Amino acid sequence: DVKVTQSSRYLVKRTGEKVFLECVQDMDHENMFWYRQDPGLGLRLIYFSYDVKMKEKGDIPEGYSVSREKKERFSLILESASTNQTSMYLCASSLETARYGYTFGSGTRLTVV
Amino acid sequence: GEDVEQSLFLSVREGDSSVINCTYTDSSSTYLYWYKQEPGAGLQLLTYIFSNMDMKQDQRLTVLLNKKDKHLSLRIADTQTGDSAIYFCAETMEYGNKLVFGAGTILRVKS
Numbered sequence: 489d490v491k492v493t494q495s496s497r498y499l500v501k502r503t504g505e506k507v508f509l510e511c512v513q514d515m516d517h518e519n520m521f522w523y524r525q526d527p528g529l530g531l532r533l534i535y536f537s538y539d540v541k542m543k544e545k546g547d548i549p550e551g552y553s554v555s556r557e558k559k560e561r562f563s564l565i566l567e568s569a570s571t572n573q574t575s576m577y578l579c580a581s582s583l584e585t586a587r588y589g590y591t592f593g594s595g596t597r598l599t600v601v
Numbered sequence: 602g603e604d605v606e607q608s609l610f611l612s613v614r615e616g617d618s619s620v621i622n623c624t625y626t627d628s629s630s631t632y633l634y635w636y637k638q639e640p641g642a643g644l645q646l647l648t649y650i651f652s653n654m655d656m657k658q659d660q661r662l663t664v665l666l667n668k669k670d671k672h673l674s675l676r677i678a679d680t681q682t683g684d685s686a687i688y689f690c691a692e693t694m695e696y697g698n699k700l701v702f703g704a705g706t707i708l709r710v711k712s
Contacts (some may be wrong), residue, residue, distance in 0.1 A: 530704030592643035
């Protein structure tokens, strides 16, 4: 069964900490995505990647960076966590064209205190 | 630009049919999707439809596509409490590499 695995289901971090959210897929997908989900705002795209070492900004990249050193792994980095980054973070992957849709991970609920 | 809109909330009684609606703006949308998100979980692909189809049925799920009005709907027959979730509509183009999502519709099923 194809899978997208996010390393943590729940995280609590302090303001100002550097936070790493990890995502691994085992489907040899070219594309990987990071979204955040907040009540009433739906899914908002933070960053995406079409290939190893490639990255593109999404709709809300401020305060975040990403790393894709290997095809199967896409990391989201909060350089200096702030309370307004408390959210549900969802990773997804897809083939080069998204026609078959995305496969999502289970999500990481991050709380910044 | 591309936009996908959904109503925010739907409440139905167990055993009734649910109809969740979605409109999109991009006439070149080729693939349209319905995802389900249960509480505290990621999104799960429920079904999809290609723009050359008007309808697709899969057990209790029926997807209807009206290309002229750019309207997509998901009908769930005999709705159960386990159907309570957020339902997202999404679309992409033929060679698109990103999906555009609606904000999600919260379906509440009352027993």
